[in-house]
Each structure stands twice: as structure tokens, then as C-alpha cells.
Amino acid sequence: MQASFEHAGVSGGARRSMTIGKRVATRITLLASWLTICAGARTLLAQQAGPTGVLVGRVTDVDSKQGVADAIVRAGTPARAARTDGTGHYRLTGVPVGDTRVIVNRLGFAVISKSATITAGSETEVDFDLQPVSLTLSQVIVTGTSGTTELARVNGASIGVIEPDSIEQAPLQNFSDLLNSRVAGLTVIQNSGNVGTGSRIVVRGQGSASLSNNPLIVIDGIRAYNNTNGYAFGLGGQTTSRFDDLDYNNIENVEVLRGPAAAALYGTEAAAGVIVITTKHGDVAQSPRWDFFASLGQLADKTRYPANYTRVGIFGADTSEGCSLIEEYAGACVGVTGPGRLTPSTHYNLFQNSPGLFDKGYTEGTGLSVDGGSQAITYNSGANWNRQQGNVSNNSDRFTHVNGGFEAHPYSILDIGLTALYTQRRIVLPLSDNAVGGVLSGLLLGSAAPNGYLFDGFLLSPENTESIRNNEAVDRVTIGASGTLRAFPWLTVRGNAGMDYVDVFDYFVAPPVAASLFTYPAGAQDQAIYEYTGAASISANYPIVPTLKGTTTIGGEWVDQSIHGVYGEGSSLIPGTNSVAGATSNFAAGEFNSDIVNIGGYVQQQFAWRDVLFATGSARLDGNSAFGAEHSTALYPAGNISYNISDESYWKKNDIITSLRFRIAGGQSGREPTFRLAQGSYTGASYNVNGAGNVTGLIPNSIGNADLKPERSTEYETGFDASFWKDKFSLVVTAYDRTERDLIQAQPIDISTGTGSITTNIGQIDNRGLEFTVITRLVETDPFKFDLATTLNVARNKLVNLGSVGTSVVANGITGAIIQENIGGQPLGVFTSVPYTYKDLNHDGVIEPNEITYGSKPVTVGEPGPREELTLSPTFTVFKYFTVNAVLDRRDGITVYDGGDEFRCAAFQNGRECNDPTAPLKDQAAAVAAAFNGTDYGYLLNGSFWKLREVSLKITAPDAWVHRYLRGRTASLTVSGRNLATATPYRGVDPEVSEFGGAPTLANAQFFTQPPLRTFVGRIDISW
């Protein structure tokens, strides 16, 4: 048996390796061919470029008159860009002759623009004085799949921007932390506080009831793998996320395209939004800039966990166990003849009495990068290393990242960009949540007796839970190349190609240790994920009339995501082993493959009227291998208008309204079916026919539907951007309405068919909301400055209907009753349960079954939410050298199912509410109602909260000191804390984490889920 297993594994692996090698070779050949074509085209077309001129000048701080380095200067259509050097000087070549607008933006300063006339073959000098502001919104955005950039003022859709260098990085532990509470409309739902676990990223609400709601990730034009449910084996709920493979240290900015209105050109799979990441590619500088950081911090679990309860002197049918109030009410207690309920309870808190179990974790990290270049080539390269150790020994995440970004301008008409990223992660996770052997379940379901970890032997001791290893090794390489060829002054060709490769090796082992309930299993899975992207576009711009310009873009994109994996499992490990190789029974092995190809073509038409009013229309046609045979293509139109009214000639400049823009946008996008969802198929199942030997059999694997098409998302949004008092107060307001139609649903069918459902397009979801971003400088005196950035998101989610599906079940409670459903007219995944009222009729201080009155049917209780999310981020600066920043987060309209506490009483009878006669009546009623009426109503709780998410103090050394003592440019010390305080009416351990936080599901529940750890970190940053 073992021999055949090993043979199968080797065979599958070898075949995969050969396939992988062949595919990689093919892709490299394609990439090389593409680059060759580009090079040839460059030679051919360089001679055809039209007349251009050179723009030069200096950018200075209006207050200090010092040169401003790293400012981006853009001019021309299509835009040419250059960065200022350390003295603030810039030189921009290849600018088409004629009148043009020159725009300069730099982090920390208000954007400024001037008109200039470029003459052929000569230099035109334009200088700029920048006005410092607290925070700015990025003015340049990526709008096309092939890396097209344009000014934000041109685009009628609202795009959220995060610039990692503009926020304090010390409190951040991963990429999800960077996104959390930064952009209105983007919500991060954590699945665990254990380090290395991931989060679910939701933009503008849940748009699909069955498919992933993860936004696309695009890194420098390359599609990146975006799974947030990464770990292969069951951990009880928690999982890892491929989002967290990204390193915020080498990111220039993150753009959040919130939905189809902004992301229609990304086509299928952009319905849930797109996160466009631009990595650092270096700035023009006289000498290289070296940046070094080192951080060290502490992680600690500050949660107040409840004690375990029992009652002494009264026993259940099994006389070794204490008898709870619930059991007593059921008449299942031995020897209770009088008012046994008055028997006091006793309790014991295993958390507070488990020395050595919850040690404080730590985090440590360091990184070094170099950035620089000339007008001909810029570069940024660096390496970062970070290790986080959780508060249990078998929880850690070691993160190593190396990046290289290059941008070359070998000819005035040609830009070439290269991106190369490598990430290595080594994650160790404990069991948690809904898992026998989980750390929290081991304690919260434990005995109320001192020194008793075990509840009648059901659960494992801390020594055993910590011996269980769930390891994930990730090696990820993202490479990409891009090129922009300005073949003619009016014609630009862009292209990019690349690959995101992720190798994920997961394995778990429960080694042979004493008192384990497990059969000492081990399992291993290795999967290789390839996501290839190739995109190209041609843009032509032309005047139509003197005041009206047109730009036409035709483009195409090819994306191929293929996954190949093998796995093996076994049990009964022999002592001393820690892998499948040591297994002696229960072998299982397999292979899995999937491949989805999407090919899209698009055309975009843009009109610019007097450089004030912009209108854009586009249509993209996608073909996708996952669609049903009858619907192999999908068309996604989009359009937007942007009116920069404050740039109108009739607009009188004033000191109150600095700038004002109105915008409106609409578009469509889609969600592709998952692999094989549209195809009927059979799989194998062996049977020992007549006991004579195993014979291969065929059983159904998937049910076909040739009519299956993508979910279609239609979004409209409108709003305005305004700034007041010389940009001291900026306001961005957006209202949106996104409707998803043709939902891909499991339509229930008669289960006697042997399958519960068929997949079909049916139903509609609506997400509406208002998003506000306010950035203001409240105090600006010498030496004090006080800035406040505020984002507010008000969201309303509604499942309009599920067609003939009617309703579908999302989750069942501990009682087995439905607690979350998809019901037409209600929010997606609305919580439902049979309500009740209670009253202590006999005034004996406890709630008995006959003191509860139940409703006749389930009612809606709440939704997963959040309905409102408010983030306040104040920044207080003193003498330029001391900066205190905080992030305060409010989430409202959240319902959380406290399944863990219910389970304590339902299955283990060790919760307070089912033992302690002095427990709050409300809590007692919840336990009694669950036990005697099968309703989970009392455990569906308000999960709204205020959370002091981050506080940091940054001390910046004076430049003169840095230069004198360190021979450097800048130096700072930051002390920060994360997850510092939570205020909530929720009675469970923490409302923010969810057992299902990493999975693409709507369920929002806690079942012994590790709350976020409190983190204190000190970080030193020095640059030379």
C-alpha cells in the first residue's frame, strides 16, 4: 500500500514538473518574442517620431524656497513624466511641440499646474512653487490593463489611493493591515488574530452570494493571484491569504478601483473591484539613496477570556460530570429533589492559570533598499525580512521579500519598465476555531477544576495542541515588463507581459504524542499557481476642433490562470516522524488541475473639452474558458464624465474654494464561474467488486450547464472632489449603486437526485452607498500642526431576489437551525432566528424554560455588515520632529454569531449562563432557549465596535544631526501600537474576527477564534 502511494506521488509530481517546465519555456519564449518585436518596432518607428521639445525647470517649497526632490512633473498628451533631483531640478524630454499643461505633484504638497508652449528642438523653462498640505490625494492613476496612466482629474470615477510612504508603517504587520481602514468602501475582515492568517478584502459590499468577492490584484500591469483562502487543510476556519504575500515596503502606491464604474476595462473578474499596485521603480537623483529600517516589537493577547463553570454537588446522568442548570431543567440530574438551581456554581479560568501557554510573541524585521537613477534609467531594489512569533509556540510567520524595479528611457520615444519581486513565507499555524485540538477550544471547553485542561479527555492539553503543526511554505515570484512607445506624437503603443508564480507547500502533522485524540495524521500538498498576463494597446490622440481633443485606444488582454497540485495524506505516524513518509495507514493521494483563460479586447474613446471637461466611453469584449458553451463571450460597456469646473476660465479664483470637480461614471464588469462549473463530468471511485479486487468506477463529479455565463455587475457612481482654503480642507464625496445580475447560484433541486443543486445564473444583488473622505488641517501654527483624515462609508446591501431559488441557507447554528440565509429583499446573508422574550415570573433569579415565550417563526436579526464604517486618523506634529498619529475605527451595523459560547453550554455545559444562577438573565435565557426551543437567537449579537487600531509616535532627527553623526539624509524613530483598545456591546471575545473571515463566504461567526493580538513595535528608519 505504501509503495503504491509513493509511486503515485512521484509519478504525479514528475508529470507536473515536466508540464510546468514546458509551460514556463513556452511563456518565456512568448515574452522574449514580444520584447524582440518591441525592440524592432522601436528602431523602425523612432525615426518617425514627430517634433518634440524639452521642458526644464525647478520645483521649490513655497515657504522654504528649498528645492523639492522626487516631485513628478508631467506634460504632454500622452503624458511624459520626469522626477526632480535632489535640488528640485527636472528635465523632461520628448514633449510634443505646442501648448501643453504641465502638472507637478509630490507627496505632502498640493498639486500645481501651469500652461506651457513647447517649441521644437529647444528648451522651455517652467518653475513651480509647491504649497505644503497635510495629505493629498494621488493625482495620477492607472486606468488601463496595459498600464495606461492618466490624471485623476480626467477620470469620472472615484479611485481610492494609499501611498504607503505617507503613513506610519511601524504598526503594520502585513499587506491587509495596510488596506485596513484606509479607503472608504474597502473593508478588511480578519479571520484570526494568529500571525500568518489572512483576511477577506471586500470592496463596496458583498456582490456575489456564491463566488469570491476578492478584488483583483494587479501589480505593475500583471494580474496576481488573489486567493484569501489559502491553506489546503482544515484549520477549523482560519486560513492564509495570498494578499499578505505582498510587501508594502516596496509599493509606490495602491489604487483601489472600487467597482465596474472604474474598472470596466479590466473586464471579467473586476466586479469586486481592482487593487492596482504600482511598485517603486526609482527616482532621479544625483546619488543613490539607501534606506534602512529595523523594527522590534511585542505581540500579546490581552483578551479577557471567560472562565469555565460547573456546579458542585449535583451530577448528571453520568455521575462524573457536574450538572448544569439546563440539564436540571431537563430532569437529567441525579439526586435533585429540591431547588437544585440554587446550588452555586464554581468556576476556573484556564487562561489566567496556564503559565507558559500564552507567552508574549514578538515581531522583528529589517530591510535595506537602494533607490536612484538618472533621466535615462531609474531603479529601486531592496530586501526586507520580518518574523512574527505569535503567542503560542506553533504560530509564526517568517517573511522575506526581495524586489527590483527598473525604468529605462533608452530613447525619447521609448520607456521600458521591469518589475521583479520575490517573496518567501514560512508560516506555522495552530489549530483554531472549529477544530478538535484548537488552542482556544482546548481551554474554553476545558474543565472548571483547577489544573484540569481536559474536559473528560475530549480536548488536548496545551502541550499537545502546541505539538500540532500546520506549516505553509510560500515562494512567490512576480515578474513583468512593460513598454511605452510613442511612435508618433499622436500615437502611443503600450504593452506589458509578465507572470505571477506562486508555489504553496502546505503540510500538517499531529505527531505521536501521549493523550492525543488524533490518529496521528500527516498530510502534504504542493500547488503551483501560474497567472500569466499579456496586454497591449494603441492610443491615438487628435484634435477634433481647437477646443476639443479626442483619444482613441484599442487594446487587448490575455490572462491565463492555471493551478497544478498534488497531495498526500496518511495516518498512524510511527514515533519520531513528522511527515507523510512516517504514516502507516489511511493513505490518500491525489492531483488537481485547473486552468481558466480569459481573452479580452476593448476600445475606449475619450474627449477632452478645453482641458476642463472630459468624457470617456469604452467597451470590452471578453471570451472566457469557464463560461458555458452557449455563452462564450461577454460585453462590458462603461463611461464617465469629469468636469473640473474650478479650471473654467469663468471661475473666479478665491480663497475659499480652491478646486472643485464633478464626476459621474458607470460601467459593467463580471465574475467568471469557477473552473469546471459549467461542465458535467465524472470522477473515479473504486469498489471491491465481489471482494475480488478493486475495480475502477465512475461516479458523477459535476453537473453541466451549457448556459452558464458570468455574473454581471453594473455600477453607477457620482460625486465631487473639492478643496477649500488652499487645500487645507479636502472633501471627496461619492454615491454609488452597484447591481449584480445573473448571479451564479446553486439552484436547489430535489436531493433525491443524489446532488443538492445545479449551478445556474439567477438572482440580483444591490449595493448602494455613500463614501466620504475628508482631509483637513485643523491647526497650523508654529510649532504645532494638527491634521485629521476621515473616511466614512455608509453601505446598504440587499439581495433583490434569488429567482426560483427563493432562499438559500448560508449557515446553521449550534442547534442545527438556520441562522443565516439569503432572502430576497434582505441583506445578503441576513441573520434569522426564532425570537423570544423572557421574564423571571417566579422571581427566583433564574430563567427556566417556562419563563420564555417564543415567536411563531424566524425573524431577521441583523446582517454581516458593516453598514457604516468610520475611520478617524488624526496626526499631531510638534516642531516638525515629533509626530503622533492614530487610527480610530468604528464599524456599525454588524451582527456576529457567538457560536463558541453557545457551544460551551450546548455541548459541554461549562458556560457561565448555563451554570451560574447569578448570570445575567439575558444570558441565561439565551442558553435555555437554545436548549429547549432550538433557537440560536440569544447568540446573535450586535458586533458593532470602536477600535483604537493604531497609535504611533515618530521622532524625526534634525537633518543636520543626521548628516553630522550618521553621514545620512534622514533618520527617525517610531514607537507604535496596534489593536490597542476595543469598545463593543458584543459579549464574545472580539467582534472583529470571524471563523469564516478568510473564506469567500458571508458567514460571520466566532467559534473559539483567536482575537487580534496587541502589538507594540519600535522602528528605526535611516536613509543615506
Next chain:
Amino acid sequence: MYSTNRQLLPRLARTAAFGALIASGVVGCDAHQPLKVKDPDVAPPGFATGAAALPLLRAGALADFAVAVSGAADQQNNGHEGIANFGGIFTDEFDDEDTFPTRSAMNTRNATNTNSSIAGVFENLGAAHNDALRALGQYATYGPTQIGRAEMYNIDAYIYIYIAEHFCSGVPFSTIDIATGKVTNGAFLTTVQMLDTAITELGEGEAVALSDTASADAPEVPTQIGLSKVGIARALLDLGQITAAADTANAVSPGFIYQIYTSSNTPRQENGIWNYTAPTQIQAFSVADGKNNTGLPFRSANDPRVPYVLSDQPANNGNPVFYNQLKYPTATTNFTVADYTEAQLILAEGDIFNGNYAAGKTIMDNLRSTVGLPPLAAAVGDKNQILQVLSERAFWMYVTGHRLGDMRRVLRAPYNAAPYSFVQDDVYGTGAGLSPTLEFPTPQLTNPNPNYVACDPTVP
């Protein structure tokens, strides 16, 4: 920006020509070719048709039948408890010592039609039913006289019997086309209709087996004939036709046995009862003893037909006391669907029903002697004599999916009238905390079937 239109137009023409060149290349190719991807992990529906597919479909149906009846150890692939496990905790064979509320509800017979565990078992039975029908469809064309066709008829009939014995009177049997997803909704059958259907199919199975003259199939022919006969006798017993059942059982050859053959080849082929009772697996279902004070003394009788041992490990719900059944001691212990012993017990019941208690007792005593048990004490009175048969059946066929059928059929004619007048407490009573319900509800998940009708509450 452009000096003259004379410069612009040629450029536009060149650009247009370049675009046309690209477009012609695209049009010249098969536009769908780049969207065709490989799927090496599964077989398209076309592989399930034709003569070559017959052994594949047969083995697949048997594999799903095994999961549906005796369960499996592969919980990742629908290999949960089978109907035999669930019949065990629903009756007095097993005590549930698990934390799953849906199983606990079965243990106290408080299961509702939303019970997901019941739905899972029912779905697995439906899958095996559909597999068998798909196989029968191919056998009809490509192998009408092959023994595999007889076996497909027989196992499909047994699915009808299992459902009729366990579920309420009103169950659909719908089918689905794998390639297109088209569902054919079946009518909701009453208990009698299910049993009649089973008898018809078993008759077909027997006829096919008798017509099979292929030498290679010869060893299987008597097995399939025996399976048909015991099945018909069992269904007749459920229909209250005791004498006819005995007559049919009397034709079963000594030594006949039809089993679900387990294997350690895959977890899905392992014995599901072992999986939920063994100390190395999930100690969920403990051997019961006088369950609810009215069940049979499966432990205290110390009967070799119900071997067990006190586990040295606590139960899945933390109970330190758990009794492992040893009838299925390993993952590869086979599960008996029907055998000569069952036929003999039906024959004995027929004798007793027809007033020849001595003959019936002799049959039972002879069976007991094969395992070293002493003869039975003589039972006095018609009702006690039938109770004795039921007890013998319960011990001989412990956790084989027979017990609930026995408990229910004695509440129907002819045993619900004099001289028997069975009431529920006679077999396994209501007891404290035990619902009087004696049937599995038809899962709510059958509701998409527009033919839905509620179960007939008058059928015990």
C-alpha cells in the same frame, strides 16, 4: 498639431493597414481555440456511455451504494455515516456520544426535516439510485443479459427498501442528467409504493440473473438470485405478507451471502460503522444497552452476535464511558446486506405467524447453535413469540439497517391487530425524553420537486 492633412492621411492609412493585418490574423484562427483548456482530472460525460462504460458504471454504483448504506471514512468526499449507522442511533442499537446536534436529534428521535445529517444520508442513497439507473440504462443497450444488470436492479431495489423502512410514507426518487443538468422530478411514493417498486425490480434482477449464461458470470448468478429472493421476502415482510415472505425466503440457498465489500484502498471504501465507533477513529456511536430503559440489552446479554468492548478512550462528546462495537472491528470488515441467516429468520417468522412456533423456534435454535448459543426459552403467547423473533433478528442483524423496519412493521397489519396488537412500547418504547416518532422525515431539500406531497402520517 499636424502640419497638413497630406502627412496625416498616409499615417492613418499605414496604421489602418497594420490593424487590418492583425485583425486578419485573428479572424483566420479558430477564435475559440485559445479558450479551450485541458481538464485532465475528470472524465467527460461521453465516457459514461457504451459497452466499455458498463464495468465502470457498475463499480461506481456499488461504491456509492456502499457509502449510502454502511457509510465510509472519507468525510471529505461525502463519505459520512450510512443508513445503517443512522438506523442504529435512531433505534436501540447505538447511543449517540457525539457533539453534532443533528446526530443527537436522531438519538432522541427528535429529528426534523431540516436535519442536515439525514439529508446527507438521503442524498447518498439518491446518488446510488441515480448511479444504478444510469448503469441500467447502458446495460439495457449494451449488456442486457449481463450479471451486472441484475446487480444494478437488486441494489436499486434495496435502496427502495432501505428508504421505505426508515423514511416516512412520501419520498421522491428523482433523476438528473449529468451532461445537461436536466432534472426529472419523480413522484413522492408511499411506503407501499416503494416496497412494490422494490419487489418489481428484484424480480427483474432475478430474471436477468437467470438468463445470464455467460460462463464468466456463473459464480455470481446464485448470489444475485439469492439477493433478489431475500430482498423480495424482506419487502413482503414489510408489507405484512408474512406467509408469502417466508415462502420466498424458503427458496434461498444455504450459504448465500451478499456483502458490501470494504477495502483499505481508499478511505471511501472503509467501513463507515467502524469509522464512527473505533477508538482510533471517531467514537461517536456507542453500543447501547436497554436504551431509554426499553431497548434491547445488547451489552448485558453478552451475546457473541453483538461483540463489544469498553473503550480506553473517552467518547467524542467527552463521556469517559464508551463501548466499541466489535462486529465491524476493522476498516475492512465487510457489511452484510442479505444472507441465508436472514432468510431463515424470515422463514421462522412465517412458521410462527402460521401457528407453528416449534418449527420457527427450531430454525432459530439451529442458527444460535452455530455461534455456540443455547436454545431459546420457549415463548408463550403469539405476541411474545413474534417479539422473540424480533429479538433474534435484532441480535443477528445488529447494525445492518434492519431494526427500524422491524420496529415499524409490527405497528402495521397484521401485527397491529389481535392476537398481537403491537403498540410502540412493545419494541422500543417512548421513554423519557424520547420522541414517539418512528420514522425519518423526508428531507426538506426534496421541496424543489414540484410533485411534493407531505408524508402520510397514518402509515407507521
